[in-house]
Amino acid sequence: MANRRLAPASEQPAAFAFSSENADWAKGQIDKYPEGRQASAVIPLLWKAQEQNGGWLPQKAIEAVADELGMPHIRVLEVATFYTMFALEPVGKFWIQLCGTVPCDSCGARELKDYLHHRLGAPGHVSADGNFSWLEVECLGACCNAPMAQINQDYYEDLTPDLLGKLMDDLAAGRPVKIGSQVGRTSSEPLGGADTLTDATLFDGSRVGAWRKRFEKDEENEAGKEEAASSEQRAASDPKPARPDAGRAAERPVTDAPAQRAAAGETPVKPSDKDDAADRTESTAQPNTPAPAAPETIAKAEAAGAEAGTQSALPRNEPPPQPTNSGASADAAAPASAPHPSDPKKGN
Ligand code: FES
Numbered sequence: 001m002a003n004r005r006l007a008p009a010s011e012q013p014a015a016f017a018f019s020s021e022n023a024d025w026a027k028g029q030i031d032k033y034p035e036g037r038q039a040s041a042v043i044p045l046l047w048k049a050q051e052q053n054g055g056w057l058p059q060k061a062i063e064a065v066a067d068e069l070g071m072p073h074i075r076v077l078e079v080a081t082f083y084t085m086f087a088l089e090p091v092g093k094f095w096i097q098l099c100g101t102v103p104c105d106s107c108g109a110r111e112l113k114d115y116l117h118h119r120l121g122a123p124g125h126v127s128a129d130g131n132f133s134w135l136e137v138e139c140l141g142a143c144c145n146a147p148m149a150q151i152n153q154d155y156y157e158d159l160t161p162d163l164l165g166k167l168m169d170d171l172a173a174g175r176p177v178k179i180g181s182q183v184g185r186t187s188s189e190p191l192g193g194a195d196t197l198t199d200a201t202l203f204d205g206s207r208v209g210a211w212r213k214r215f216e217k218d219e220e221n222e223a224g225k226e227e228a229a230s231s232e233q234r235a236a237s238d239p240k241p242a243r244p245d246a247g248r249a250a251e252r253p254v255t256d257a258p259a260q261r262a263a264a265g266e267t268p269v270k271p272s273d274k275d276d277a278a279d280r281t282e283s284t285a286q287p288n289t290p291a292p293a294a295p296e297t298i299a300k301a302e303a304a305g306a307e308a309g310t311q312s313a314l315p316r317n318e319p320p321p322q323p324t325n326s327g328a329s330a331d332a333a334a335p336a337s338a339p340h341p342s343d344p345k346k347g348n
Contacts (some may be wrong), residue, residue: 004081005088006059013053016060018068022048026068038069042079045069046086055095055152056087061216084137092126094171097150108160112147113162119168144188145181158183158191210264255338 002261006012018026026048027040045068049061057080079308087095098116100109116123116134126133142148145157149164156167156179170177185191201207226258258268 004084011058011090013060015052016049016058016064016259018049018064019052022052030069039071039075042069042071042076046080047074050086055091056089084135087135089124089127090133092133093131094151094168096132097137097140098134099138099142099146099148099150100136100141101139101143103139104147107146111146111161112149112159112164116165119165126257129172132168142188145185154179158185168233184202185297210283 015127026041026045029044030038033040042065045065046057046062049065050057053061062076062080065071065074066073069076081088085096096116098109100113113136120127120132120134123135124133137150140148140150140155142155142157147159148155148157150156151167151171156164156177158181159167160182167177180187183191185193186300199207239347262268
């Protein structure tokens with residue numbers, strides 16, 4: 001990992017300010033964040049300051065960004081020195097960031113580093129012709145095509161010292177170069193070409209369509225089964241309420257009601273019913289209904305039945321007749337030979 005130090009004072013500009021165009025752009029970036037969160041725009045603003053300053057960040061630019069965002073200078077310096085995408089010293093026309101992390105190191109990054117040392121000298125210095133400077137950085141996320149280097153904004157992969165040398169020659173001469181893999185592989189497919197997923201039907205839609213149809217059919221079947229199961233469940237757990245007349249005898253229309261008599265032109269209430277309702281003193285019992293037995297008769301019959309072990313022949317489905325109003329209580333009417341069990345005087 002390279003040293004992350006500010007350029008010497010002799011190389012630092014005396015001042016830095018965003019151009020009016022970049023100031024507007026910076027304001028747009030800051031406005032993306034809510035009030036009090038303007039510090040979130042620190043990286044875009046540093047990036048724009050580096051771009052405006054010819055590809056590297058002088059100290060004054062770091063301080064200007066801090067002032068713009070209301071941040072302490074040291075906090076913005078921490079950000080600028082942490083991320084290797086910010087160059088802290090002047091860079092060449094082509095700034096080479098060579099990945100030295102394990103996958104690239106395993107695939108030959110060390111040879112590339114030796115090559116750059118040999119051609120350009122120590123990292124962090126601009127070549128004599130002003131074309132190149134280089135820096136070793138950590139993983140740049142293209143490990144599948146290791147080893148690799150980023151030159152300005154583009155990635156160059158599958159490098160060897162020879163390929164890197166030719167690439168640098170072409171760049172310096174202004175010839176067109178190929179971005180990405182330098183050995184002809186597409187994206188990050190295996191060296192020598194793809195050896196999996198080679199069936200054309202995987203990509204023409206036919207196979208995908210067939211699988212989709214099968215999934216859709218399965219889903220329909222599943223949905224049908226679930227619907228049937230839930231209907232059965234509902235029927236078991238949520239029976240329908242019975243009809244209001246369920247279990248009742250069918251009611252038949254009343255044939256002799258006052259309303260019907262009135263409708264038929266008859267007198268709604270029969271004269272005999274009126275008479276019965278008017279005379280409340282007269283018994284409604286039928287003439288041949290036997291008179292209720294007297295209390296003494298009932299008591300004698302009960303005692304005789306008890307001795308004989310038989311039941312009284314008196315009707316039991318009627319309330320016993322009450323004694324006439326003599327002023328005697330129910331206790332007084334009880335036989336003297338039946339003392340109350342809780343009375344100690346009469347218990348023996
Ligand atoms: S290790 Fe080099 S790109 Fe990831």
